[in-house]
Amino acid sequence: KAxxxxxxxxxIKTRGQQVTLSCSPISxxxxxxxxxxxxxxxxxxLFEYFSETQRNKGNFPGRFSGRQFSNSRSEMNVSTLELGxxxxxxxxxxxxxxxxxxxxxxxxxxxxx
Amino acid sequence: xxxxxxxPLSLVVHEGDTVTLNCSYEVTNFRSLLWYKxxxxxxxxxxxxxSSGIEKKSGRLSSILDKKELSSILNIxxxxxxxxxxxxxxxxxxxxxxxxxxxxxxxxxxxxxxx
Numbered sequence: 001k002a003x004x005x006x007x008x009x010x011x012i013k014t015r016g017q018q019v020t021l022s023c024s025p026i027s028x029x030x031x032x033x034x035x036x037x038x039x040x041x042x043x044x045x046l047f048e049y050f051s052e053t054q055r056n057k058g059n060f061p062g063r064f065s066g067r068q069f070s071n072s073r074s075e076m077n078v079s080t081l082e083l084g085x086x087x088x089x090x091x092x093x094x095x096x097x098x099x100x101x102x103x104x105x106x107x108x109x110x111x112x113x
Numbered sequence: 114x115x116x117x118x119x120x121p122l123s124l125v126v127h128e129g130d131t132v133t134l135n136c137s138y139e140v141t142n143f144r145s146l147l148w149y150k151x152x153x154x155x156x157x158x159x160x161x162x163x164s165s166g167i168e169k170k171s172g173r174l175s176s177i178l179d180k181k182e183l184s185s186i187l188n189i190x191x192x193x194x195x196x197x198x199x200x201x202x203x204x205x206x207x208x209x210x211x212x213x214x215x216x217x218x219x220x221x222x223x224x225x226x227x228x
Contacts, residue, residue: 004155031214043156043201043218056215090155094214101147102216104155 002027004093004105012111018079021108025072025093032074033102034066037088046089049074050096078110086112115140119202119219126226130192134222136202137184145205146178146185147216152198159187159200192226199223 005024013019025032034046045058049068066076072093078085088107094100116139126132138146145163149156160169162178162185169176173190189196203216 033216035216035218042220043203043216045215045217048215058215088154092216100214101158101161103158104149106154 004091004103006089006091006105006108008108009106010109010111012113013081014113015081015083017081018077019081019110020075020077021089021091021110023074023076023091023093023105025074025091026103029093029095029103030072031094031096031100032068032072033092033094034074034076035090035092036060037090037107038086043090046076081112083112086110115204115206115217117202117204117217117219119200119222121222122220123223124225126192126224128192128194128226128228130226131188131190132192132224134187134189134200134202134224135184136186136219137182138202138204138217139183140204140206140217142206143180143204144207144214147203147205148176148185148187149201149203150198151201151221156201189224192224194226194228197224197226 007022031050033048035043037043048056052068063079068074090107092102092104094102118137120135147161148159160176167178176187178185199221201221202219
């Protein structure tokens with residue numbers, strides 16, 4: 001089975017711009033979670049989607065949003081980028097979410113200049 | 114507020130040594146504890162421990178969950194340079210109303226194995 005894929009792998013943007021990241025889960029997995037990883041804060045939960053519905057959201061500002069499509073692929077969007085948004089963005093998928101192991105994609109490295 | 118604390122933050126050992134990494138947690142609605150290994154990019158899954166599976170072993174790696182002490186250890190025996198990585202502990206909690214499942218991560222332990 002193919003693993004979790006994320007595109008693009010690297011992205012450079014300037015402050016004030018917006019960005020969209022994409023995640024394709026493992027085939028058959030319906031839950032997708034997004035995480036932000038920075039050296040100072042470690043891995044922090046952004047949100048989780050299941051069957052096109054956001055079920056849970058972490059403590060991030062409203063500039064961070066996401067959605068999930070009927071084929072379980074998910075996108076996250078960050079508007080009005082700030083320097084502090086520079087991070088590795090990871091998505092993870094599970095079959096249903098509850099007590100399932102989360103498998104991570106390779107991540108998108110976002111740099112904001 | 115949920116907390117996952119790992120110790121030590123970094124560790125340097127020689128090849129062949131045995132290491133023990135620690136993870137303690139304070140999480141409501143605990144469902145599982147997971148260990149991941151992160152070398153360059155994506156964390157790769159090692160073990161998941163739950164109330165029904167408190168001990169796991171795979172090759173030179175093993176892990177135990179102590180639900181009474183709210184902690185877990187990850188043991189690596191006969192370490193190799195390929196074990197050099199950041200080891201992440203994550204605790205899964207369920208939101209029964211929403212049916213959601215969220216992982217809270219510790220900051221990780223950076224293990225360096227020198228020849």
